[in-house]
Amino acid sequence: MSEKSIKVFAPASVSNIGPGFDILGFALNEPGDEIVLKKLINSQIEIASITGDGGKLPFDILKNTASVAIKSLMDKYQITDGVSIEVNKKMGLGSGLGSSAASAVGAVFALNELFELNLSKEDLLEHALAGEFVASKAIHADNVAPSLYGGIILIRGYEPIDIIKINTPKDLFCTIIYPDIEIKTSEARAILPKEVPMKSVVTQTGNIAALIYGFATENYSLISRSLKDVIVEPYRSKLITGYDEIKQAALEAGALGCSISGSGPSMFALSNSEEVANRIALETKRVVTNIGLASVTYVSEVNQVGPKILN
């Protein structure tokens, strides 16, 4: 009993931006997931199809990120009609690019449009987070919020959730290099120390403070000097084959800085021109190819809009 349908795009995102572990992320223009919803009158939530996931994502509506997000939203607003969900993954699972967050965000954005709920993004956030939770087993808004709002997003804290959109310098470009390595998010979490030396805390707070001020004042030199992570990168970079060489290639190609996207294996590099961003993609891909690994690269400005309707 399909009535009307909607197709949306929701952007991938980079989280853990250098010294901004668990607090800072930004959205990308590409890649991103596509979600197609069809309204089903007097029916239930169902997952009609999933593509691009290599058969890995669950069709169980209590386990799939998109359906859990939609169910959370429908329950809250007591929507009694159903919906058929089509999930088209346009990026690798476990890429470090906020894949599950994009699907959850796309799902709630699409539902809001399809059912004309007129909810704000603030209203949608908790339901996208609920969807992402089933994939990551943790509430981390640093992928969900950038994907939903677009832009560079700071999560100040969680009690209550406090989201601040940070100015994006106008010439900022991001290069993603996604080498074909599998990293389990759980392993990337487990490898981190539980305690951090005070000296490292001072270094990290100095860098995150300067990075934020660099974004605010569009000071690329400051962004470059402060895009340094002394707490997480030393551990997680060990999980990425060739990390040091890839990073060096990015910096030699003109990157302002380079670090791990999310929990990897994708790496991101920032630059202040599209030309440099493209050169970084070329040079880092060359290094990864020489190591003997396949890879995908993306060059993108920071996405400023979040999800959008495609049809």
Next chain:
Amino acid sequence: MSEKSIKVFAPASVSNIGPGFDILGFALNEPGDEIVLKKLINSQIEIASITGDGGKLPFDILKNTASVAIKSLMDKYQITDGVSIEVNKKMGLGSGLGSSAASAVGAVFALNELFELNLSKEDLLEHALAGEFVASKAIHADNVAPSLYGGIILIRGYEPIDIIKINTPKDLFCTIIYPDIEIKTSEARAILPKEVPMKSVVTQTGNIAALIYGFATENYSLISRSLKDVIVEPYRSKLITGYDEIKQAALEAGALGCSISGSGPSMFALSNSEEVANRIALETKRVVTNIGLASVTYVSEVNQVGPKILN
């Protein structure tokens, strides 16, 4: 053989601003120290007098903050004349208000003027730091740099020293409440943990990032939400009698936030009007008086100029 002389004022400063432990400080219009220098032709460095220190500061030119700073500068530029130094302390020693930093800054600033060296503040910085080092036994620029440059100063890092002047919101006021308690900086350092839980690191970085963005965008609500220190304050506040009540009084009087200035015992509160700042001074002083302690309060905007010539 005195020839000519100069009298300068160098401002006190607040360091360790909430989540900005060891990286963030700002200068005050008052209090501050006065330094008087007299040029001595073909002579040496000597300390002529020290007032306001209760007899505690050394006259040994290798141990006094002001003379060490001056000696460092004179050695560097091979100045063969001498100078007579008068140090007039206008704030308590060990107040947490960057007293030794102010004397060191005043000394190098005065010498630069007196000998017409035409050095920049960047040139003066290392010598002021050398002076401050003999007092604190550590290189911490978060009092010296604000006192020298004025404004809100971020120390991104020390290798090499990277100083960034942060925008001061135009209505920002600071109240200082300085209770008559003695805290040794060494004790205040020793009480701190060597390691910090990762969860606290995430909270602290979220708050310092938001505080900097609040200053940059003059967002007082954001400044208020983020002026929180989960790492240092829980330990050092125990050294300040009545800390919780004083802080509560400041917040109830309308403070955006309140924390420890430097390593205490002074506390600072930020507000967005002079009226509120004065009310905070009144209410916090009342609490300290009720505890049975003497106290001094100051109300000041952020000093934007650093040291200045008085005569």
